Amino acid sequence: MKPHTLSILVENRAGVLSRVTGLFSRRGFNIESLAVGPCEEPGMSRITIVVIGDDEKVEQIMKQLNKLIDIIKVSDLTENERVERELALIKVTAEQGSSRAEIMQIASIFRAQIVDVGAKSLILQVIGDTEKIDAMEKLLRQYGIKEFVRTGTVGILRGSKTVTSGK
Amino acid sequence: MKTGAKILVESLQREGVETIFGYPGGQILPVYDELYDSSLRHILVRHEQAAAHAADGYARASGRVGVCLATSGPGACNLVTGIATAYMDSVPIVAITGQVPTTMLGNDAFQESDITGITMPVTKHSYLVKKTDEISSVVQEAFYVAGTGRPGPVLIDLPKDTQTGTARDSPRLDKVVLRGYNPTYKGHTRQIDKVIALILEAERPLIYAGGGVISSNASEELIALATQLGIPVTTTLMGLGCIPCDNPLNLGMLGMHGTEYANFAVTESDLLIAIGARFDDRVTGKIDTFAPHAKIVHIDIDPAEIGKNKRVDVPIVGDVKAVLNDMLNSIKKKGIHDAWRKKIQYWREHHPLKYPDDGKLHPQYILQRMNELLKGDATIVSEVGQNQMWTAQYFGFRRPRSWITSGGLGTMGYGFPAAIGAHFARPDLPVFDVAGDGSIQMNIQELGTVAQYKIPVKIAILNNMYLGMVRQWQELFFDHRYSYTELPSVDFVKIANAYGIDGIKVESADEVMPALKDALDCNGPFVMDFRIEREENVFPMVPAGAAINEMIGGHPR
Incomplete structure (x- = not known):
């Protein structure tokens, strides 16, 4: 069992996401993370899904995904050199004084940006892979995290390889 | 400008549809109004489930796409x-459902159900x-998707305002192009060469032939290949009829209720x-001991079937007919393989199918007389359960598409309405539905349909006053x-008489043939x-989870 990052190119149509996720839920898979958005090809969207599962089970799901009429291409990025990123917004309790300075220091170490400054809180925006965001969350916990929101992972292959329709 | 309802009916006719099966209701009324003056034949069933099965039976018997029609909400749900x-057996049907108007979608309107959502997995x-x-292009696309590649059911949900709204007639496209749908028909040449080499050294x-041989109309090619090389053939439940029962290479069905010689x-x-088979658990029994000494070749149009249940040595993705033709060439x-055939012949002689010869009314005897x-x-056509297995074992199928049964889903109540569909596909042939007293009561209301249209479906109820197959399991395992x-x-x-239909009760063996x-x-x-022997069992039988050569109710080895 290991995490697989799947990149799925789909027709941008109503119901596509539910067709895709249905194939996972039907097999008892929990989706770890999900990100969807329009992409470079007109009328198409790209979905990035992270699931944890046996290689064989994931391969079977990929084959079933390929059968869906609205799906153009499916690729398991995990097999290749790739870049993966998530974005998180973290609202941290930050009273005036030393804790506020410490939080700002942590932010700078993680190359996070402070995107909102309130009287008693800060909002940090951090971009990175899953581990980096987990690490930052852990460090900030001591100051009191009021709210934590993160996107799903998006991934892309390194070098000139692509997951495109090939047209 | 034409109404959506008119466009729908004309689009169906443009796809060559002559007969549809359906049941009206509020949200599909505009389409029914259009049918009133149309030359499209509509068969009014008595329950929407029967409309879907009839469309399925029509498709299996004809090889063309079957069509069923229902209203929104309960009508649509009854099609499920x-x-x-149809999905489990890869049968091409197009199901059309009425829906509440687009302005009311999602409001829990009267008779609203999210039927595209409900049917997504099937x-x-x-x-x-x-x-x-969109209607005319959707219909064309739906028929294309349903009938090509690995066939299957497609649903079109039509909100009422799309039926009453108007649009210009749009021409039928020469070719449907879908970016995400390109089935592979031609097998890979190098893979084919590998298989041929394996066959020659084996x-x-x-050959283990499944329903894919029938759906790709590859029966002739299969027989030619088997005959030329002298390779014996066993078929799945779905594959029965792809090679005639009396062909000496045919070992009959394999699997849970297969012949002993096929399983050996x-x-x-x-x-x-x-x-064109998919290593279903009813075929393989315990998967690890299935074909333990064999290299495995798998020819199938659906790449997702390759290696799904069993590791394969040489896969060929492609249309069965095209691949077999390439092999033959x-x-x-x-x-x-003379020695091998002799060995099988020995098993065949010493392990035939058997049932007691005691003059009592055994179901197997009825099937044999029917065959005669x-x-x-x-x-x-069969229902599901013991009736289905006895028919598979004892009726000798000689032709593809002459055997229609619910294999994958195992749907009781399937047979009778499917037989109605089969009649409209092949009105030249008599249609028999082999039923149990349990199954027939799941869609017995269709007696109303066959009476109304005088549809000559002959129903043979193997009546043992039990849900026989479940009883058999209870006897053996509970x-x-x-x-x-x-x-x-x-x-x-x-x-039957209450519907104006003739019938006869048969209580002894000598009354079978006259009936x-x-x-x-x-x-x-x-x-x-x-009225058959009540506790007759289907034998031989591979108990669930056993290897397929460990059969009970067979001959001692």
């Missing part, structure tokens, strides 16, 4: 079992039409060539505890109530 049945594709001008090759052959083969050698009378010139499987006696002839002849000679529908 039929759609799932359709090959589905459409929720939002605009009238000593004990065996699988177990001892050194090369298993799976063609490159094989020059003839008739090998019809000689393959009929469409045989210590004879017949929990809720006993059914009270029903006078099926009286029920079958009466049924065949009768112009309209006919009901035969065969």
Whole structure:
């Protein structure tokens, strides 16, 4: 069992996401993370899904995904050199004084940006892979995290390889 | 400008549809109004489930796309079992449902159900039409998707305002192009060469043929290949009829209720060539011990089937007919494997199918007489359970598409409505539905349909006053505890008579042939109530989870 990052190119149509996720839920898979958005090809969207599962089970799901009429291409990025990123917004309790300075220091170490400054809180925006965001969350916990929101992972292959329709 | 309803009906006719099966209701009324003046024949069933099964039976018997029609909400939901049945057996149907107007979607309006959502896991594709001008292209696309590649059901959900709205006529496209749908038809040449090499070096090759041979109309090619090389053939439940029962290479069905010789052959083969089959658990039994000595070749149009249940040595993704033709073109050698065929012949002689010869009314005897009378010139449909397995074992199928049964989903109540569909596909052939007293009561209301249209479906009820297959399992694996499987006696002839249909009750073996002849000679529908031995079992049988050569109820080895 290991995490697989799947990149799925789909027709941008109503119901596509539910067709895709249905194939996972039907097999008892929990989706770890999900990100969807329009992409470079007109009328198409790209979905990035992270699931944890046996290689064989994931391969079977990929084959079933390929059968869906609205799906153009499916690729398991995990097999290749790739870049993966998530974005998180973290609202941290930050009273005036030393804790506020410490939080700002942590932010700078993680190359996070402070995107909102309130009287008693800060909002940090951090971009990175899953581990980096987990690490930052852990460090900030001591100051009191009021709210934590993160996107799903998006991934892309390194070098000139692509997951495109090939047209 | 035309209404959406008119565009729908004309689009169906443009796809070559002549007969549809359906049931009206509020949200599909505009389409029904259009049908009133149309030359499209509509058969009014008595329950929407029957419409879906009839469309399915039509598709299996004809090889064309079947069509069913229902209203929104409960009508659409009643189609679901039929759609799932077609999905599991890869049958091309297009199901059309009415829907509440687009302005009310999602408001829990009267008779609203999210039918595209409900059927998502059991359709090959589905459409929720939002605009009238989409209807003609959606219909064309739906037929294309349903009938090509690995066939399957497609649903079109039509909100009422798309039926009443108007649009310009749009021409039929020459070719449907879908970016995400490009089935592979031609097998990879190098893979084909590998398979041929394996066949030539094998000593004990065996063909395991499934429903894919029938759906790709590849029966002739299969027989040619088997005959040229002298390779024995066993078929799945879905594959019965792809090679005639009396062909000496045909070992009959394999698997849970297969012949002993077929299962022995699988177990001892050194090369298993799976063609349009999917290694279903009812075929393989314990998967690790299935064909333990064999290299496995798998020919299938669906890449997702390759390696799904069993590791494969050489896969060929492609249309069965195209692949077999390519194989035939490159094989020059003839008739090998004599010793292997002799061994199988020995098993065949020493392990035939058997049932007691005691003059009592055994279901197997009925099927044999039916076979004798019809000689393959009929469409045989079954329900699900013991009736289905006895038919598979004892009726000798001689032709593809002459056997119609719910294999994958195992839907009781399938047979009777599917037989109605099969009649409209092949009106030239008599249609028999082999039923149990349990199954027939799941869609018995369709007696109303066959009576109304005088559809000559002959129903042979193998009546044991039990849910027989479940009772058999209770007898064998649950210590004879017949929990809720006993059914009270029903006078099926009286029920038939109430619909104006003739029928006959048969209580002894010598009445069987005359009853079958009466049924065949009768112009309209006919009901035969065969009071069979109550605790007759389907044997041989591979218990769940056992290897397929470990059969019970067979001959001692």
